[in-house]
Amino acid sequence: MSKSLPLLTPTEAVACCSPLMKQPLSEDEAAQIAPLLKALADPVRLRLLSLVASYADQEACVCDLNDAFDLSQPTISHHLKVLHEAGLLDRSKRGVWVYYRVRADALSALGALLGGVAT
Numbered sequence: 771m772s773k774s775l776p777l778l779t780p781t782e783a784v785a786c787c788s789p790l791m792k793q794p795l796s797e798d799e800a801a802q803i804a805p806l807l808k809a810l811a812d813p814v815r816l817r818l819l820s821l822v823a824s825y826a827d828q829e830a831c832v833c834d835l836n837d838a839f840d841l842s843q844p845t846i847s848h849h850l851k852v853l854h855e856a857g858l859l860d861r862s863k864r865g866v867w868v869y870y871r872v873r874a875d876a877l878s879a880l881g882a883l884l885g886g887v888a889t
Contacts, residue, residue, distance in 0.1 A: 809856035828872040
């Protein structure tokens with residue numbers, strides 16, 4: 771019987787890992803972190819995260835994000851959902867609108883994971 775890591779969200783997995791240059795990721799750690807990196811690998815999602823982060827208090831209404839793209843509102847909402855499920859954004863509903871906020875802890879953990887990469 772093999773020992774496996776407890777099931778963590780991608781952001782929790784990133785937060786508990788050593789920087790990449792300190793020690794190699796295990797197969798389980800890499801599998802848990804990959805969804806976070808996949809969420810960021812899409813150009814629309816990367817821009818959405820950047821847009822939300824650039825707003826005051828790192829929070830933006832979905833209604834403010836639609837105009838930045840030549841995409842339908844349901845497509846934008848899908849991409850925001852992927853970022854939320856990966857743990858990069860929090861969301862809250864206010865009336866008919868949904869507001870998204872950057873999860874600074876997730877970005878800090880990701881930065882720490884990549885921070886040890888030599889140039």
